[in-house]
Amino acid sequence: MKNLRIFLTSDIHLGLKFGGYPEIQKELAEARFNTLKQCVEKANEEKCHIFAVGGDMFDKVTVAKHDVTRAAQILSEFQGNVVAVLPGNHDFISIGQDDLWQGFKKAAGDYVLVLEEKKIYSLDHYDLDVNLYPAPCDAKHSSENYIAWIEESPKDQDIKFHVGIAHGSLEGLSPDFNRDYFPMTESELLQTGLDVWLMGHTHIPYPTKPDIRDRVFYPATPEPDGFDCKHEGKALILDIDENKKITPRSISTGQYRFHHDDVFIKTWRDVEKVEETYTSSEHTKTLLKLKLSGRLPEEDYRKLPKLRETLQKHLAFLQLDNTEMTVKITADVIDREFTQGSFPYQLLTRLVSGKETETLQEAYDIIRKVRS
Secondary structure, three states: OOOEEEEEEOOOOEOOOOOOOHHHHHHHHHHHHHHHHHHHHHHHHOOOOEEEEOOOOEOOOOOOHHHHHHHHHHHOOOOOOEEEEOOOOOOOOOOOOOHHHHHHHHHHOOOEEEOOOOOOEEOHHHOOOEEEEEEOOOOOOEOOOOOHHHHHOOOOOOOOEEEEEEEOOEOOOOOOOOOOEOOEOHHHHHHOOOOEEEEEOOOOOEOOOOOOOOOEEEOOOOOOOOOOOOOOOEEEEEEEOOOOOEEEEEEEOOOOEEEEEEEEEOOHHHHHHHHHHHOOHHHOOEEEEEEEEEEEOHHHHOOHHHHHHHHHHHOOEEEEEEEEEEEOOOHHHHHHHOOOOOHHHHHHHHHHHOOOHHHHHHHHHHHHHHHO
16 A cells, blocks of 8 residues: 545534524434535545544434434445544543443444544554554543643554544634633644644634645534534545655535625615525525615515515525615605604605705614604
8 A cells, every 4th residue: 555545524413403493403413414424425436545533423422322323324334444433522432431432333343443542543454554543532621632642652663654633622723712622732733743633623624725734634524513614514535645745635515504694785686686696596505694784765675575485485594684674765754654843854854855865864763763
């Protein structure tokens, strides 16, 4: 074996409930299993030697047994040499009291390896000239990482590839202000002298533009899990040649997208553009938070509920905020809403005649708030 090809994913969070989206809760949970299956299929297509999971394959340690069995069955479909799964801080290992990983190992078979101990795992049994150096999590939170043992361990020079795999926050990348998630630095990882580090925990890809000089890789979550996820779901394929040159490739993997959009509305045509965008076939699996602001003539303003109805039919989920949409003020609106001769009536009528559009609208909004 001259070269080594690794498929890297992490933070799949199988068993995540998505209670905030009751309308599509089951679909979002199911998508994570489908994405894992597609990752395995892609790894098979690319003829990868190792399928690596950098932690948090499961959302918690008390995942339903049928979910554990299903994950094991999916990973068993990998046609390469070995699957290597690291326990993360959500699905941490607890030696002697661990129903999750014991059940998983029973269902997975011989070619799925759970990296549950801080020790060197030789992959010679799987026909690979590789040693794995894991840093498994043993709790949900920790202020310390478990990579020191790796730096202290002798590296067998007869082994071609030395591969580290860890789960935790990386300084400068992960938001871990209290240092609760096995914090580490890139320099700490590089000081171990390993050829490459396969990482998990941070749900965004790192490096954002990887090149041959990089040695530390976070693949990102393969399936978006909330509106803070700005990408479409990612995984990595890493090619390592006999000179230890690494060629990374980012792979798009996700099914659902979480998307924010803020739109300022000036005319009804702006509303039509929003409708045209989000009723296209590419958005059937989009969860959208849409905020509209601006002003419309009263006739058009009254048609806004139809936009909500139309979008809900085409999107997977819609949260529409149009509280900052207002009626464009005209003389007819003033006549209908205010008593002739009253102060608001006189003020607004004067502003209408003076064509002071912005001042008119601001005055109307203030008066309406005071009245309410």
